[in-house]
Amino acid sequence: MLLRDVAAVALGAAVTGASFGAISVGSGLPWWMPVLMSLVIFAGGSQFMAVGVVAAGGSPAAAVLAGLVLNARHLPFGLAVGDVLGRNPLARIVGSHLLIDESTAFAMAQRDPARARAAYWACGVSLFFTWNVGVLVGALVGQAIGDPGTFGLDAAFPAALLALTLPALKDAATRNAALAGAAIALLTTPFLPAGVPVLLALVGLVAFRTTKKEEPCPSPRS
Amino acid sequence: MPVTAVLILAAGTFAIRFAGPLLRDRVTLPEKVRELMSASATVLLLALVAVSALTNGKQFGGWALAAGVAVGGLAAWRKLPFVAIIVLAAGTTAGLRLLGVA
Numbered sequence: 552m553l554l555r556d557v558a559a560v561a562l563g564a565a566v567t568g569a570s571f572g573a574i575s576v577g578s579g580l581p582w583w584m585p586v587l588m589s590l591v592i593f594a595g596g597s598q599f600m601a602v603g604v605v606a607a608g609g610s611p612a613a614a615v616l617a618g619l620v621l622n623a624r625h626l627p628f629g630l631a632v633g634d635v636l637g638r639n640p641l642a643r644i645v646g647s648h649l650l651i652d653e654s655t656a657f658a659m660a661q662r663d664p665a666r667a668r669a670a671y672w673a674c675g676v677s678l679f680f681t682w683n684v685g686v687l688v689g690a691l692v693g694q695a696i697g698d699p700g701t702f703g704l705d706a707a708f709p710a711a712l713l714a715l716t717l718p719a720l721k722d723a724a725t726r727n728a729a730l731a732g733a734a735i736a737l738l739t740t741p742f743l744p745a746g747v748p749v750l751l752a753l754v755g756l757v758a759f760r761t762t763k764k765e766e767p768c769p770s771p772r773s
Numbered sequence: 774m775p776v777t778a779v780l781i782l783a784a785g786t787f788a789i790r791f792a793g794p795l796l797r798d799r800v801t802l803p804e805k806v807r808e809l810m811s812a813s814a815t816v817l818l819l820a821l822v823a824v825s826a827l828t829n830g831k832q833f834g835g836w837a838l839a840a841g842v843a844v845g846g847l848a849a850w851r852k853l854p855f856v857a858i859i860v861l862a863a864g865t866t867a868g869l870r871l872l873g874v875a
Contacts, residue, residue, distance in 0.1 A: 566855050580774055587776070591783035596818060601782060602774065603821050608830060611778035615785070617817055622786045624814045627807040629793010636794045647791040703866030706838050709826040710845025710862030712818055717849050719815040724808075732816040733823035740824055741831045752820030759812050761805075 553657075553670055560653050561677040565685035567595060570711050571602075572689025573696070577704040578606035582690040589686040593648060593679060597621045599712055600749075606708075609746020617749055628655040634664065635671045649675025724761050731755035835875045841866030 568589065575585035580602065588598050597618035604614040629650055635658050636646035649672070658671035696702060720726045732755025736748040743751070826842035828834050845862025853861070 563855060570855070570859050584774055584779070588774075588779050588783075591779065592786055594786055596814065597782065597786065600817065600821060601778070603825055605774045607825060607828075611775055614774070615778050615782045617821075618782045619785045619789070621814050621817050622789050624810045625786070625790045626793050627802055627810060629790055630797050630800065630802060631793075633794040633797030643794055644791070647794060648787060650790040650793070701867060701870070703837075703841050703863035703868075703870070706826075706841030706845065706866035707859045707863040709822045709842045710849070710858055711855070712825075713822045713842065713846045714849035714855060714858045716815055716818040716822060717846075719811075720819070725812045725815050728812050729816045729819040732820045736820035736824050737827060740828050745830075749817060749820045749824055752816050753813055755816050755820075756809065756813060759809065761808060 553666075554673070557657065557670075557674050557677055560657075560674065561681040564595075564653070564678045565681040567711070567715075568682040568685025569689030569692070570707065571595065571598060572686040572691075573693030574599075574689075574704055574708045574711070575602045576690050576693035577696070577702075578602055578708075582694050585686050585690050586683070589683050592618070593682070594618075594622050594625070594651060595682070596712075596715060599708070599715075603708060603712070604746045604749060607745045609749075610744070613744075613746030613750060617746070620750075620753070625650055628652075631655065632658045632667075632671060635668045637668070646671070646675070649679060651675065651678065653678055724759050728755045728757075728759035731758040837866045837869035837874045840869055840874075 571589070572582075572585045575588075576582055585598070585602070588601070592598055600621050601614040601618045604617055605611060629647065632650070632655050636643045654671050654675040657674040658667045661667035661670050693704075696704075716729075720729060732752030735754055736752040739748040739751055822842070826834070827839055829838070841862045841864075844865040845858050848858045848861045
């Protein structure tokens with residue numbers, strides 16, 4: 552049951568990876584660049600982000616900054632799944648690199664600690680494998696395709712990102728913040744250097760209001 | 774995309790990931806901070822979607838591009854498989870360009 556779910560997610564990662572490889576090469580990067588990124592960064596969203604910012608003419612600094620802000624969410628993930636990595640230093644180092652949305656979700660879904668550990672490693676290792684193979688294949692195919700504009704690959708990139716973002720937009724507070732941020736980014740694009748408007752979108756977080764009511768009286772611990 | 778930028782992003786990402794298991798016994802993040810971190814990821818992604826779907830440089834990116842992304846978004850909303858989303862988006866844009874739509 553668990554293995555079947557992991558296999559399905561791993562297969563999905565291969566397809567997403569292949570698109571990332573093809574789209575990156577289409578945006579003008581050499582074939583080994585998306586491959587290197589996937590091996591050493593291993594965080595799909597931030598890889599798409601970095602390539603997208605640079606492809607739009609943004610500076611590498613803006614790309615790195617946006618990628619890091621995007622990956623900041625891994626900090627609470629790590630706090631949450633901390634014990635599945637165990638105490639062994641090597642396991643902690645390797646395990647940290649495999650800390651992604653999917654492996655966190657699979658580990659947190661298990662009640663039993665031993666099963667949580669098994670789920671974390673099974674998911675992390677399989678996705679690392681399928682993601683990187685997918686990226687390599689995509690990059691090589693993308694190189695063979697030639698001019699990406701003719702094939703509409705510039706539309707494939709935002710569409711892929713939108714598909715990845717859509718589930719998180721179900722939450723009303725997140726959606727308001729994201730829509731406000733997108734509007735800010737679009738309105739400032741004609742006036743600011745490329746890459747900056749996307750970072751400026753974070754101002755949209757002022758619209759982020761969780762719908763939970765404030766407690767009527769302050770709790771004792773505060 | 775210089776290799777240095779890739780390596781800095783990789784090192785920073787690893788540091789963020791490694792900090793969690795390391796600080797686990799000493800730190801608890803307030804719920805509000807965790808929510809804000811996950812929301813900021815979505816805010817950045819949607820902003821990048823908007824900018825790359827609607828602009829090219831500092832100008833409007835053209836109807837073919839916008840329509841392709843819209844079709845892809847529709848496919849994602851209808852829960853079509855990831856490959857279908859990509860192919861529909863790229864196909865729409867390529868088709869419109871073939872017909873002479875900029």
